[in-house]
Amino acid sequence: MIRLILIALLLLSQSAAHAAEVAPAEVIEVAPGAFVRQGVHALIDKSNAGGIANIGFVIGEESIAVIDSGGSFLDGARLRAAIRLRSDLPIRYVINTHVHPDHIFGNAAFLQDAPSFIGHRDLARAMQARGAHYLEANKLLLDPAAFDGTEVIPPSQVVETQSVLDLGGRRLILDAHQTAHTDADLTVLDETTGTLWTGDLLFQKHLPVVDGRLKGWLEVMDKLEALPAARAVPGHGPVSLPWPEALAPQRAYLTKLAADLRGLIAEGKTMRHASGQAGQSEKDKWLLFEEFNTRNATAGFAELEWE
Amino acid sequence: MSGFNPLNAKITRRRVASLALGAGALLAARPVFAAEDSWTDLKEEIFGDQPILDGTDWVRLEAPYRAHDAAVVPIDIAALRPQEKDRFIKTITLVIDENPAPVAAVFHLGKSIGLASLSTRVRVNAYSHVRAIAEANDGQLYMVSRFVKASGGCSAPATKDPDEALASMGKMKLRQFSAPASATATKPAMSELREAQIMIRHPNHSGLQMDQLTRYFVPAHYVSDIEVRQGDEVILAVEGAISLSEDPSIRFHYLPNGSSQINVVIEDTEDQVFTKSWDIESAQSGS
Numbered sequence: 001m002i003r004l005i006l007i008a009l010l011l012l013s014q015s016a017a018h019a020a021e022v023a024p025a026e027v028i029e030v031a032p033g034a035f036v037r038q039g040v041h042a043l044i045d046k047s048n049a050g051g052i053a054n055i056g057f058v059i060g061e062e063s064i065a066v067i068d069s070g071g072s073f074l075d076g077a078r079l080r081a082a083i084r085l086r087s088d089l090p091i092r093y094v095i096n097t098h099v100h101p102d103h104i105f106g107n108a109a110f111l112q113d114a115p116s117f118i119g120h121r122d123l124a125r126a127m128q129a130r131g132a133h134y135l136e137a138n139k140l141l142l143d144p145a146a147f148d149g150t151e152v153i154p155p156s157q158v159v160e161t162q163s164v165l166d167l168g169g170r171r172l173i174l175d176a177h178q179t180a181h182t183d184a185d186l187t188v189l190d191e192t193t194g195t196l197w198t199g200d201l202l203f204q205k206h207l208p209v210v211d212g213r214l215k216g217w218l219e220v221m222d223k224l225e226a227l228p229a230a231r232a233v234p235g236h237g238p239v240s241l242p243w244p245e246a247l248a249p250q251r252a253y254l255t256k257l258a259a260d261l262r263g264l265i266a267e268g269k270t271m272r273h274a275s276g277q278a279g280q281s282e283k284d285k286w287l288l289f290e291e292f293n294t295r296n297a298t299a300g301f302a303e304l305e306w307e
Numbered sequence: 308m309s310g311f312n313p314l315n316a317k318i319t320r321r322r323v324a325s326l327a328l329g330a331g332a333l334l335a336a337r338p339v340f341a342a343e344d345s346w347t348d349l350k351e352e353i354f355g356d357q358p359i360l361d362g363t364d365w366v367r368l369e370a371p372y373r374a375h376d377a378a379v380v381p382i383d384i385a386a387l388r389p390q391e392k393d394r395f396i397k398t399i400t401l402v403i404d405e406n407p408a409p410v411a412a413v414f415h416l417g418k419s420i421g422l423a424s425l426s427t428r429v430r431v432n433a434y435s436h437v438r439a440i441a442e443a444n445d446g447q448l449y450m451v452s453r454f455v456k457a458s459g460g461c462s463a464p465a466t467k468d469p470d471e472a473l474a475s476m477g478k479m480k481l482r483q484f485s486a487p488a489s490a491t492a493t494k495p496a497m498s499e500l501r502e503a504q505i506m507i508r509h510p511n512h513s514g515l516q517m518d519q520l521t522r523y524f525v526p527a528h529y530v531s532d533i534e535v536r537q538g539d540e541v542i543l544a545v546e547g548a549i550s551l552s553e554d555p556s557i558r559f560h561y562l563p564n565g566s567s568q569i570n571v572v573i574e575d576t577e578d579q580v581f582t583k584s585w586d587i588e589s590a591q592s593g594s
Contacts, residue, residue: 011565044460048481053539100461122469129564130463135375138460154461179468211376212467268484268502269388272369277365295375295462302379302554303485305506 024081025051030233030240031193033059033170035086037070038239041206041207044071044138047155049146051075051237053067053102053104056197057083063092066115067188067197069106076106076191080113080121089276091115095174097154097199097235098182099126100211103136107153112251118165119155120176122279126146127154129259129304159186177201180217181209181235189227196229196243203236207286208250210296213260220245221254255276257293261300262307271301309433335458345404346436350474354448355398359440362449364388365396366423368439370453374431374518376464378459379552384439386423386541394552395422398442403550403588407513411550417541419562421500425506425557429550430464430513433457449463450504454531472510477581480506483588504558505535507581509546532574537587538566562589 027035036056044050050071057066057079064087069076083091091113097103098120104127131152139147157163165172173189181200188197198211201220210217229243255284258280269277278297283289350359369383375475384399401411411429423441431437438452466472482504507530514527531543533555542561566587 034349050460102461115480125469127466129465129469133463134460135466137463139458141460179471183468183470187366203570209461209464213471216468231387247517268482270381270383271428271556272371272426274380275371275375292375294371298376298381299467302552302556305482305556306554 006241016218017183019081022093023076023083024085025075025078028239029054030056030231031190031195034068034190034193034195035059035082036233036239036295037082039102039236041236043288043291044141046141046143046146049074049078050102050138051078051104052144053081054231054233054237054239055106056101057091058167058170058172058195059083059087059258060170061090062168063090065093065165065172065188065243066091067095067157067168067233068097068103068199069094071102071105072138072146073108073151074104074110074146079106080109092167095119095164095165095172095188096123097188097197097201098184099123099130100182101138103199103235104152105134105138105150108151110148113152115205116154116157117131117155118159118163118174118186120186121130121158121160123158123184123186124154124183126184127152168228177220178216179212180220182212185212185220187224187227187228187252187277191241194230194243195240195291196224196227196232198224198234200235202234202237202241202246203243203250204234205287207288207292208253208296209292210257210299214254214300215294218251218254218258220266221251249285251280252287256282257296257300258304261297261304265301265305265307269299271305274301284301329505331594333485333532341374346438349402349404349409353402354440357448359448359450361491362439362441362451365441365443365449366399366439366451367485368437368453370437370455374458375455375462377432378430378467379428380428380431380455381428382437383426383485384424389422390418390420393444395444396441399423399425399445400438400440400442401429402440403429403431403435403439404438405433406430406550407432408549410548412548413546414557415541415544415546417543419537419540419564420542420560421562422560423561426504426556428552428556430552431457432464444505466510466512469510472508472553474510475568476510477573478508479573479581479583481571481573481585482506483585485590492571499562499590500560501587502558502560503569505533505555505571506554506556508554509573509575511547511549511551511553511555528576530573530575532572533557534572535559536570537561538568538570539563540564542569 023035027074042283055068096119225244259280264274276296367385399414484502512528530547
């Protein structure tokens with residue numbers, strides 16, 4: 001019996017040691033109590049363990065909210081380790097700004113905290129439509145050491161239009177938007193510091209990616225512009241940007257892309273032809289242009305052709 | 308759809324449906340990377356033991372090297388010769404080897420199509436060969452293919468705006484083009500060749516998505532038949548399946564027969580029928 005207990009203790013300490021081995025993510029405090037891990041400007045691959053998006057957390061007086069959990073179980077575990085270096089308060093909320101795997105695939109690393117998983121009213125539907133494909137595709141792109149444990153975890157609490165989370169002396173205002181970057185985009189405004197977490201409704205340096213509606217996105221940007229924020233944390237790009245000036249490059253790109261597409265549609269070009277032409281003048285202003293511009297032009301063409 | 312029975316469509320339709328069902332059950336086992344021998348089995352299932360010859364003298368298949376957006380991959384099939392009275396293409400079958408339902412569409416070409424060039428959009432789930440198999444008037448099959456790489460890790464073959472897709476389901480648009488972009492023919496009769504594009508709002512739901520609460524697959528709901536006529540004469544009849552993208556779109560040619568209208572009938576797997584007619588624009592005023 002004693003021997004069994006010893007073995008159990010040994011196993012326990014080994015698993016604790018394993019958890020402790022996860023190197024904490026490097027995070028930057030963009031405002032008091034608001035920390036961001038910057039994603040690398042790259043596609044998901046083995047070298048980055050899925051850590052390509054800006055993800056982070058906000059610490060209140062009583063609890064902590066994670067804002068996007070990362071691109072793999074490992075990416076999420078690293079973020080969690082970074083939190084535990086700074087605070088022992090309970091991690092009560094894991095907010096997913098949208099369905100893309102680089103923002104939700106770290107969710108499972110926080111299951112041990114039994115948080116509320118929070119997302120847009122349509123996030124569960126988007127996860128249902130895409131989750132299995134994302135798991136299959138990213139399993140091949142990532143090492144098992146990063147991917148193992150990754151799950152699609154749907155929200156346990158949804159934001160219909162607006163919700164408020166209280167972290168103790170610190171309120172987060174969550175807004176659910178119309179189809180823009182995706183069909184389930186959520187933004188988080190940290191009232192205390194005026195920090196707006198845009199998820200992928202804002203890109204900088206990294207080319208914006210259209211996976212929803214081009215026109216819807218431009219409309220949502222106009223609404224976001226009116227929010228009382230001092231800075232934004234974009235989904236991809238620098239960890240902190242002045243608000244609302246940060247919107248300008250993305251607005252210029254999306255506007256130019258839409259204008260090019262409308263012109264090519266009016267000329268009767270095919271989608272295949274147009275997707276290789278539209279937006280090309282913006283090429284030198286962005287990273288990952290080759291990787292995403294054709295995709296954006298394809299999606300935008302299908303949308304604008306109905307005008 | 309009453310009256311929809313062009314060109315032996317029924318036989319092939321059963322084939323498309325059975326392939327879709329069979330492959331759906333095997334979804335979990337399908338690899339993301341193309342298996343070398345997928346086509347060997349598919350060929351047998353779709354075409355039996357009919358020989359298939361190289362089709363590079365007949366058509367050119369144009370597809371992006373990568374499925375940039377997994378949900379909307381533009382495919383152009385360019386005919387390299389006009390449809391002639393004694394030498395023409397009867398049907399074109401579009402196949403995406405590694406998709407859960409590999410037969411994306413079967414296009415039955417009417418006599419007045421003039422040129423067998425077609426453009427459409429498909430979903431591409433994985434690294435896959437995409438094939439166009441043309442059946443000539445004498446029954447001989449000719450094939451061309453391209454390899455398409457899968458999209459990256461954050462694109463999925465899913466509907467971008469499901470609410471919009473449902474709300475506007477059945478809405479149709481016909482685009483008429485003033486000058487065919489792809490006309491390669493020089494024969495005098497071909498100078499009258501027109502080009503148009505039929506678009507329909509439809510989620511074209513694959514049915515391969517599992518409801519996380521019930522663990523059941525959401526039923527498939529897709530456009531199964533598209534028929535385009537000028538007056539009463541069939542230009543094109545299409546059997547669709549789940550590999551066609553949401554909001555299916557088909558761009559095609561036709562030689563005007565003097566009719567004043569293009570008439571389109573579309574049917575989906577829930578027996579919804581959508582019909583619409585458009586006046587044929589003069590050759591100069593196309594959009």
